[in-house]
Amino acid sequence: VSGITPYLRALSSYPADLPEEYDHALETFLRLVSPRLLQSAELRTAADWRGIVDLWEPLFADALLDPSHPEWADKTWHRCRVRLILMHLLVAHVQSRFGYGATASEGRNEVRWSLIYLERLVDDRPFMPGPAGPALDRETAEISDDNLNTTLGMGAQWFDVYGVDSIAWMSGIAETEVRAIRDKLLTRL
Amino acid sequence: MFRLFQVDPETGALHVNVGAIRRHAHSDALLAALDAFRSNNLYELWRTLFRLPESDERAHVVAFVSQLFHEMRHVVDLLLTPYGFHRIRMGFEFYEALPQFLATDERKIFPFSSWMDPGMRELLGGDGTEKSLSYSVAHMSQNRRSLIEADNRRFKHETGTMMAFGGDAILEALAFGWQIEWLQHPAFATDEMRTLMPYAFPDGRSGSEARDELTQFDMTYRWHYRLMGTLSQEQTPAAATLMYTILFAALCGSLARDAKPLDLSWDEEGPKRVSRVGARDVSDRLPAMRFRDLLGWFGNYIERGGRIPEKPLDSWELVNEASSLLWQRTIMAEIGEDIVADERLLAAWRPLSSEEVLPLRPCAAFADLVELRKALFTALSTDPEKILRPLALAKLIDELPAIPLCFVYPEGTGDGLPGTERLIEKLVALPPGLKPQSAAEPRGKSKEPGADTVLAMEMLYSSWQLKGASAAESGIKGREAWPTLLGHFSPTYKLALYGHRYRSMLELDLMRARESLNYGQSDVRWDEYFLDVEDLSASWEYFHFYGLETAECDVCSQVTDANGSIIASSATMRSSEAFIENRRQHGEHAIFFLEKDWSIWLVCSDCRRRYL
Numbered sequence: 001v002s003g004i005t006p007y008l009r010a011l012s013s014y015p016a017d018l019p020e021e022y023d024h025a026l027e028t029f030l031r032l033v034s035p036r037l038l039q040s041a042e043l044r045t046a047a048d049w050r051g052i053v054d055l056w057e058p059l060f061a062d063a064l065l066d067p068s069h070p071e072w073a074d075k076t077w078h079r080c081r082v083r084l085i086l087m088h089l090l091v092a093h094v095q096s097r098f099g100y101g102a103t104a105s106e107g108r109n110e111v112r113w114s115l116i117y118l119e120r121l122v123d124d125r126p127f128m129p130g131p132a133g134p135a136l137d138r139e140t141a142e143i144s145d146d147n148l149n150t151t152l153g154m155g156a157q158w159f160d161v162y163g164v165d166s167i168a169w170m171s172g173i174a175e176t177e178v179r180a181i182r183d184k185l186l187t188r189l
Numbered sequence: 190m191f192r193l194f195q196v197d198p199e200t201g202a203l204h205v206n207v208g209a210i211r212r213h214a215h216s217d218a219l220l221a222a223l224d225a226f227r228s229n230n231l232y233e234l235w236r237t238l239f240r241l242p243e244s245d246e247r248a249h250v251v252a253f254v255s256q257l258f259h260e261m262r263h264v265v266d267l268l269l270t271p272y273g274f275h276r277i278r279m280g281f282e283f284y285e286a287l288p289q290f291l292a293t294d295e296r297k298i299f300p301f302s303s304w305m306d307p308g309m310r311e312l313l314g315g316d317g318t319e320k321s322l323s324y325s326v327a328h329m330s331q332n333r334r335s336l337i338e339a340d341n342r343r344f345k346h347e348t349g350t351m352m353a354f355g356g357d358a359i360l361e362a363l364a365f366g367w368q369i370e371w372l373q374h375p376a377f378a379t380d381e382m383r384t385l386m387p388y389a390f391p392d393g394r395s396g397s398e399a400r401d402e403l404t405q406f407d408m409t410y411r412w413h414y415r416l417m418g419t420l421s422q423e424q425t426p427a428a429a430t431l432m433y434t435i436l437f438a439a440l441c442g443s444l445a446r447d448a449k450p451l452d453l454s455w456d457e458e459g460p461k462r463v464s465r466v467g468a469r470d471v472s473d474r475l476p477a478m479r480f481r482d483l484l485g486w487f488g489n490y491i492e493r494g495g496r497i498p499e500k501p502l503d504s505w506e507l508v509n510e511a512s513s514l515l516w517q518r519t520i521m522a523e524i525g526e527d528i529v530a531d532e533r534l535l536a537a538w539r540p541l542s543s544e545e546v547l548p549l550r551p552c553a554a555f556a557d558l559v560e561l562r563k564a565l566f567t568a569l570s571t572d573p574e575k576i577l578r579p580l581a582l583a584k585l586i587d588e589l590p591a592i593p594l595c596f597v598y599p600e601g602t603g604d605g606l607p608g609t610e611r612l613i614e615k616l617v618a619l620p621p622g623l624k625p626q627s628a629a630e631p632r633g634k635s636k637e638p639g640a641d642t643v644l645a646m647e648m649l650y651s652s653w654q655l656k657g658a659s660a661a662e663s664g665i666k667g668r669e670a671w672p673t674l675l676g677h678f679s680p681t682y683k684l685a686l687y688g689h690r691y692r693s694m695l696e697l698d699l700m701r702a703r704e705s706l707n708y709g710q711s712d713v714r715w716d717e718y719f720l721d722v723e724d725l726s727a728s729w730e731y732f733h734f735y736g737l738e739t740a741e742c743d744v745c746s747q748v749t750d751a752n753g754s755i756i757a758s759s760a761t762m763r764s765s766e767a768f769i770e771n772r773r774q775h776g777e778h779a780i781f782f783l784e785k786d787w788s789i790w791l792v793c794s795d796c797r798r799r800y801l
Contacts, residue, residue, distance in 0.1 A: 003244065011221075013227075016221065135240040
């Protein structure tokens, strides 16, 4: 079942009798996202980086946690929310690495996820200029784009501080791939 | 009548026609929206719909949710306003008296209006019953009903349509105003919406501004539009806000403030005589009168140079001031006195049974409704905008737990929605060769039944729940009382007052209530006129809801349209002998489904002439 049912089902606490083709993945994603967003903003204000990482952990490997996922192509409001989650996560990963001295294995994962999220943010196209539909007002779109630019700038600093080779070693990702991500980032900036 | 939702004014319950929803092309999305509402997410549901891209599917869901908003506004007004709660209280006074009413071995005549009528009473052999206890109960119920009917008196407009200015008409005006406020938002006022619900938009093809002609629809839902001219030449948002506040205030005359509860207690010699409520002048408390007086006051106010307030809160203050000047009570004081009367009633009812029985009695459910009412009253007194502003009210509705919801499956097949309890269920034997159908089975997967055997199929008709919260979570006391109340007491009350001439999606409940009265009593007499069902209505709502231009007649399968067909209730069809004969000719299966299926029928003009 395509269409709007998963968005509405995500607001329900009742199980439903649904056909096989129903998109449970989308509903599950939306159900996990909605109650966490406000909490994530509060943790961000409190600089509780570890709290943010723990909060979003159930969604780490979800393919829908990508603003360029086809599901969000015509849904600017949802794309804006996914972008916000990635920005929170990227900042939290980087900051927790600096501030709390995660263990080596955790750290390796942190860096890996940071790279994945950073690349997704680099690939995310800006909302503006462009018509902000009824789903997303102009002001929200502009703020989101500004925040994205700031976050990408922070990503560039991260590369400057650690260097491509160190990040490649810590993340376990090939140096050529890491370098490609950095180049894409610098081009975008 | 084709209905998706119906509020029961004598229990405050919202009835939902799940059978009709399940047949819609977008039923998954509609049921998901219904589940979001049941999960106390009405506000989030609106926000989500607001942001989703335009599509035919979204338009159908928005139209559906707007109807839900319409009905929930009824629920709030019924619970909060003295007129609305008087309707609920009327029902509960009868429910509390019903066990004793049934326990007396006396002659009883139904409906009560025929019992109270001297001519009909004599004709039906009821002379001499006037001193019985059951007559006293019937008299009390009929008196209450007469008051409401007097207030809701209908007038014939010069266009030939009927109009009223009473409490029920005001409830409709308030609910319709609230409903279209959502729909007229730019995010929803799409081409699809204008096609689906043209009457919600001033420039729609049924918009009253575009035409001189007035239809019955205008007279039922938009009769107050033209009266706004009393306040302002233009229909400005401020004038509309003031009009809706006046309408709300008209419902707030406390009918119960100096009433005395009925004494139905027993002593050693049997039931005591029922002490009736004494004669009281309630003319200034009836909505039609109050509305007239308020509108007159505001007409003078504007003529004196008074300005229409721009903000809802200022409108609220001004209408409270008018209420004080006209009746020496603000709206809040009226509602407050009404709630005190409810407490008095509960205090009189509680001692009539032991603590063990108390949770099973209707007064336990009534106590829950009074608590709900107090919550709304508190919201209104602390921040009137929680009630006056649509979005704030949607949030408030999400916070109210104890509203009873009744889910109806007129087709008689399938399981209830998750989290609901069954009111009525029955095991029936299927005719040979008939396969059971159950909505519980995943669609698209056919499950072969055990052939050649007589199968038992569960025939579910209705189920219920209290919206959004378990009893443990919300401190609800009357949970055990609700099933009997919804499934038995309430239908019996409707039957006793209106016979089968009450338009309800719970026709089967009315039939069962009648069976129960007939078999449980030694001497019951019916006025035959009220047993004849005639629930026929236009079919355009049916075509709008399903987004159809044409559809097949449910009797002859010929293609018809909204102009060439009507909707007939299931009981109406059953009361036609010619139609029953027609079904017999279609064989055993047709008769089986006729017995079990209580959904409405779409009937083309030819079949109407032939059978109805």
